[in-house]
Amino acid sequence: MADSLVKLIDLEKNEIAPSTRSIEGRIVYAGEERTALSDSIQFIDYRDFLEQLSHPAGT
């Protein structure tokens, strides 16, 4: 089973300086086998993520 990698970023900063510094953190989605981390990296602004923590979709 492939894994997915989600990086939480500050989109505002990323637009200005797309460097390592702008990557604020990440969440690794570990599956049964850690075999294909790089095939599904996606980005999400951490503020959107925190907003959804309180109001998960569908609840």
Place this chain on the structure above:
Amino acid sequence: MKYLHRDAEKTIARYCSLFPAVALTGPRQSGKSTTLKKLFQSEYRYVTFDDPTQGAFFDDDPKGFMKRHSGRVIFDEVQKAPKIFDYLKLAIDEDRGSYGRYILTGSSQFAFVKGITESLAGRIGMLSLLPFQYSEIPSPLRQRQIVNGSYPELVMRKYEGLGEWYSSYIANYLERDVRSLFNLGNLRDFRRLLMLLAARAAQELNMSELAGEVGVSVNTIRSWISILEASYIIFLLPPYHRNLGKRIVKRPKMYFYDTGIICHLTGISDRNQLDRGPLAGPVFENYIVSEIKKSSSTMAGKASSTIFETTLALRPIVSSRIATRKPSTMSRSRTPAPRNRAWPIRW
């Protein structure tokens, strides 16, 4: 003072319809009393054991005290009157059909767990109210949350007097909770441990190393870590291993409930200072994990169907946006964690 609504309000009200008694725990100053007064002021009598006359009344005449407060009552700071659990059990058993009759609050898990285990098992619903979540903070102040913290009083005063507030908070915590409740004499070393932990937020907890640096035994560090956990200053997250035994044996990671405390203890006063320093990654990781922790406590009753649909926490939250699965760890580096060294986000 204006009241900011909490996400936990519906959960608290629901628990009051499910259990004869409800316990609301959480760190000092997380808004427990304020929230309960706001929600139940008209229906419940409010009794706090911070008031020495109430404590003396209960000590002198516990049956008379319970008779005086025979209706719906909020008992605040019950850790100061641990014997009340026995009398609550008697009162509840006399009228098991009455739900939400008592609401108890306290800032130490120790008193509750002991009291509930011995007296109120099966009769009480447990909830935690942690400091504000991101979405509970007014929008203009949200960007300051990671450095300035989430405590309601600070947010309400727009973080004015931040340094003084945290100094006072930590001093009160040490004197009133640690010294009096846990009967701990050596506060100087305990404070040193707290500062060392702040510098190691979101890292593996190495008790031997901490014992060497503080100059106490490993068992003492273990005991002090338990106190910090029970009083909602820090929490531990076990590592993810496919082998269940390893999950238990391997070192957990340590996080603070509030990143404002980390920044205060490490001298970080603003976001620029944080971003330029070595703690930027760990504090950010701690920030995200603590927000997930807060969310899980708020959604307690819905755990199985929303956030905690499985033991892997975030799937329902993020799946609708990014079509991914099985969350496990979080860190600042771009480099993926080595196999089997991932920390599950699950409680």
